[in-house]
C-alpha cells in the first residue's frame with residue numbers, strides 16, 4: 726500500500742485525479758471503477774476540469790460503478806445513477822453504452838448481479854478502481870461482516886451507514902435498507918485501486934483499514950491483500966495512523982529511493 730498524506734481535501738482530489746489521468750494517458754481505453762458519496766466530488770470536479778481543458782479524453786473509457794440503492798429509480802434525486810450523471814457523466818465524454826451503474830430496480834437481482842460481474846470480465850476487468858471508505862470501514866456497500874471473497878450482490882445496510890447517509894434524505898427512515906454492491910472479491914480483482922478519504926470522522930476507519938488486522942469487520946482492511954493500492958488522505962483522515970511519520974518520510978524521500 727502506498728500512503729499519501731495531503732494538507733487539504735483539494736490536494737487529495739487533485740492527487741487522485743492525477744492517478745486517474747495517468748491511467749488514461751497510458752491506456753486510453755481503460756476500464757474505470759467509480760464511486761459515489763461526498764468524497765469523490767472533488768476528484769470528479771478535477772477530472773471535468775482536465776477534460777474541459779482538453780488534457781483528458783474519455784472517448785474510449787468504460788466505467789463500472791460500485792453500487793446503487795435498491796428501490797430507487799435512475800431518476801430519483803438520491804440514486805447513484807443520478808449522482809453520476811450530475812457529477813461526472815454529463816460533463817465528460819464516456820460513451821453512454823460504456824457506462825455501467827448497477828440497477829436498483831431489477832426484478833431478478835440474482836441474475837442481474839451475475840450479469841454485472843460477467844460484464845466487468847467481458848470488458849477486460851477494472852484497470853483502476855476509485856474507492857471511498859465508510860465510517861464503519863466499508864468499501865462500496867460491503868458492510869462489517871461481509872465476506873472478503875464476496876461478489877456483486879444485495880446487502881442490507883448497517884445502522885451506521887443508514888445514519889451517515891440520512892443527511893441526503895428527508896429522514897433516516899427514507900434511506901433504503903438494501904443496496905446492490907460489488908463484492909470485496911470483485912473490488913480486489915481491480916488491477917489498481919485508489920482509496921481517498923478526508924476528515925477526522927474517517928480517521929478511525931482509515932487506521933483500522935491500513936494498520937489494523939485484515940478482518941471482515943472493516944472490509945477496507947482487505948485492501949492490505951491487494952498488490953497495487955494507493956491511499957490518499959487529508960490530515961484529518963490520517964490523524965489516527967500510528968506510522969504517519971514513516972509514510973511521510975517515504976513520501977518526502979521518494980526521489981532517493983533505490984530503483
Ligand code: PGA
Nearest residue numbers: 762763764765857858859
Ligand atoms: P462519503 O461515503 O464519501 O459520503 O463519506 C463514503 C462511503 O460510504 O464509501
